[in-house]
Amino acid sequence: MPADPLHTVFAANLNLPLESITEELAYRGVPQWDSISHMALVAALENRYQVMLETQDVLGLSSVASARAILRKYGVTP
Amino acid sequence: MDSLALDVTAAPPPPAALAPLAWRARVAWLRRHRLAGSTLTFVPYAPAFAQPLLELRNRPHNQFNLAQDAPLTPEQQRAWSEAYAARDNDLCWIVLTAGGEFAGATRLYDIDGDAGRAEKGGLVLREELARGTPLALESELMLLHLACRWLGLARIVTSVRPENTKMCSINDRLGFRPAGETTLRGRRYLRAELAAAGFDPAPLLPILRHWKTRHAR
Numbered sequence: 001m002p003a004d005p006l007h008t009v010f011a012a013n014l015n016l017p018l019e020s021i022t023e024e025l026a027y028r029g030v031p032q033w034d035s036i037s038h039m040a041l042v043a044a045l046e047n048r049y050q051v052m053l054e055t056q057d058v059l060g061l062s063s064v065a066s067a068r069a070i071l072r073k074y075g076v077t078p
Numbered sequence: 079m080d081s082l083a084l085d086v087t088a089a090p091p092p093p094a095a096l097a098p099l100a101w102r103a104r105v106a107w108l109r110r111h112r113l114a115g116s117t118l119t120f121v122p123y124a125p126a127f128a129q130p131l132l133e134l135r136n137r138p139h140n141q142f143n144l145a146q147d148a149p150l151t152p153e154q155q156r157a158w159s160e161a162y163a164a165r166d167n168d169l170c171w172i173v174l175t176a177g178g179e180f181a182g183a184t185r186l187y188d189i190d191g192d193a194g195r196a197e198k199g200g201l202v203l204r205e206e207l208a209r210g211t212p213l214a215l216e217s218e219l220m221l222l223h224l225a226c227r228w229l230g231l232a233r234i235v236t237s238v239r240p241e242n243t244k245m246c247s248i249n250d251r252l253g254f255r256p257a258g259e260t261t262l263r264g265r266r267y268l269r270a271e272l273a274a275a276g277f278d279p280a281p282l283l284p285i286l287r288h289w290k291t292r293h294a295r
Contacts, residue, residue, distance in 0.1 A: 015251075031243035031244060031246065031247045032247050033244075033247075034214075034244040034245075034247040034248045034251070035203075035208050035209060035213075035214040035215070035244065035248070036212075036214055036215045036218075036247075036248050036251055036282070036285070037247070037251070038209060039212045039214075039215050039285050039289060040282075040285045043284070043285050043288035043289065046288070046292075047288070052292065055210045058209070058210045059209050059210050
């Protein structure tokens with residue numbers, strides 16, 4: 001089964017193995033999800049899905065599941 | 079105070095006025111100049127910033143990371159300001175947002191140009207600003223560019239409490255490598271070291287360019 005594209009973005013930008021990415025993976029639970037990788041993650045999501053997140057969504061992006069929900073607001077189905 | 083641009087994505091060499099100076103004179107020169115990055119400005123520390131810096135340092139997570147047993151008092155901050163003004167091997171920058179809002183501070187201290195080393199530390203940022211903008215990324219890249227390229231230091235060291243896992247991760251991304259442990263104010267700290275020759279911001283620059291473009295919109 002092909003990897004979930006959103007999980008692939010998280011794995012690449014948090015420098016984590018793809019198999020460790022779950023919907024529950026959250027900012028507070030992972031040392032590698034620091035303020036620099038958060039910026040990398042937002043940049044990667046915006047580039048991949050051709051959106052520009054509002055500031056409140058940049059701040060609200062705190063788990064894989066929340067990223068999926070936020071992207072849906074922009075009409076993207078990740 | 080004079081101001082000049084420091085766009086780390088362009089890797090600027092030291093300004094012509096700085097290049098011929100010895101290291102202590104370079105430190106003094108940097109204390110007289112504001113440095114404008116893409117999304118923030120470094121302003122040399124001045125007592126006018128004592129109050130907001132004190133408030134930020136006294137936030138609980140900063141107190142923990144800085145191993146402050148009790149909130150700093152205005153008198154302690156004043157004493158620190160006076161001692162800082164008297165030192166010639168210490169650079170503390172106030173970080174302002176592109177809009178001029180106080181965002182935090184960072185520091186390069188125990189600078190020893192003869193030995194080619196300095197200590198990076200004291201990065202404190204208002205979390206409510208830092209999670210929505212690349213303040214931490216650009217602050218760290220600017221500070222390391224200044225240390226490695228403009229001051230010509232060969233080695234930057236830093237100490238982080240092991241519980242501060244986010245800062246450990248940031249240092250790892252910047253190229254710092256473990257260099258043992260130390261005890262500061264009775265607390266255990268992890269040491270990490272970056273060789274200037276190995277400082278390669280290239281993988282991080284596309285992130286900053288993305289946010290720079292975003293800010294320009």
